[in-house]
Amino acid sequence: QSVLTQPPSVSGAPGQRVTISCTGSSSNIGAGYYVHWYQQLPGTAPKLLIYANNNRPSGVPDRFSGSKSGTSASLAITGLQAEDEADYYCQSYDSSLSGVVFGGGTKLTVL
Amino acid sequence: QVQLQESGPGLVQPSQTLSLTCTVSGGSVSSGYYYWSWIRQHPDKGLEWIGYIYNSGSTYYNPSLKSRVTISVDTSEKQLSLKLRSVTAADTAVYYCARGTLQREPTYFDNWGQGTLVTVSS
Numbered sequence: 001q002s003v004l005t006q007p008p009s010v011s012g013a014p015g016q017r018v019t020i021s022c023t024g025s026s027s028n029i030g031a032g033y034y035v036h037w038y039q040q041l042p043g044t045a046p047k048l049l050i051y052a053n054n055n056r057p058s059g060v061p062d063r064f065s066g067s068k069s070g071t072s073a074s075l076a077i078t079g080l081q082a083e084d085e086a087d088y089y090c091q092s093y094d095s096s097l098s099g100v101v102f103g104g105g106t107k108l109t110v111l
Numbered sequence: 112q113v114q115l116q117e118s119g120p121g122l123v124q125p126s127q128t129l130s131l132t133c134t135v136s137g138g139s140v141s142s143g144y145y146y147w148s149w150i151r152q153h154p155d156k157g158l159e160w161i162g163y164i165y166n167s168g169s170t171y172y173n174p175s176l177k178s179r180v181t182i183s184v185d186t187s188e189k190q191l192s193l194k195l196r197s198v199t200a201a202d203t204a205v206y207y208c209a210r211g212t213l214q215r216e217p218t219y220f221d222n223w224g225q226g227t228l229v230t231v232s233s
Contacts, residue, residue, distance in 0.1 A: 046220070057221065102160060103157070
């Protein structure tokens with residue numbers, strides 16, 4: 001069971017907007033620690049998608065955005081494309097564990 | 112551009128020690144701005160943080176693995192190593208090394224190795 005909770009799956013049609021939630025607690029997201037998001041395509045290593053809650057690394061389309069409020073965070077993808085079909089993971093830091101924590105991952109299906 | 116490459120045996124016998132190396136090219140492993148981590152992914156499962164090292168010696172481990180894990184770094188060889196003792200089939204996974212950015216706390220991983228599959232079986 002992951003420290004950060006994500007829905008196992010979400011889906012959307014091309015062009016639509018989807019959101020993926022990431023729920024934590026007072027020792028991680030709620031403590032003010034950053035939330036980061038990764039995209040993992042099948043058979044590949046995770047790739048940084050959003051860092052420090054709402055920042056995009058160079059090369060990541062602005063269709064991807066992140067937000068954070070209280071003990072939760074969200075990843076939004078607008079203008080859904082077939083190539084966005086992948087697994088998405090949130091990550092933060094947990095002070096009670098003194099370590100990095102991940103969400104269980106969300107599989108995005110583009111219908 | 113920093114590149115990370117994991118290497119090590121793909122098959123380990125139960126009760127033995129899993130040993131992996133991550134070779135870093137294009138950057139330094141002794142920079143105080145970064146930390147170095149091992150992360151694993153069980154087949155068709157999510158990501159699990161194993162542990163990390165920074166300042167060439169300070170280590171933190173996942174409490175669930177702490178009694179079996181050692182992470183170290185060889186700055187001269189620019190290599191990160193992982194040792195996981197007394198392995199069982201539950202340790203079968205793809206193992207990744209990754210570079211993280213160190214701020215007030217360990218933050219995001221901006222560079223990952225390609226991962227290496229380790230199977231624990233006799």
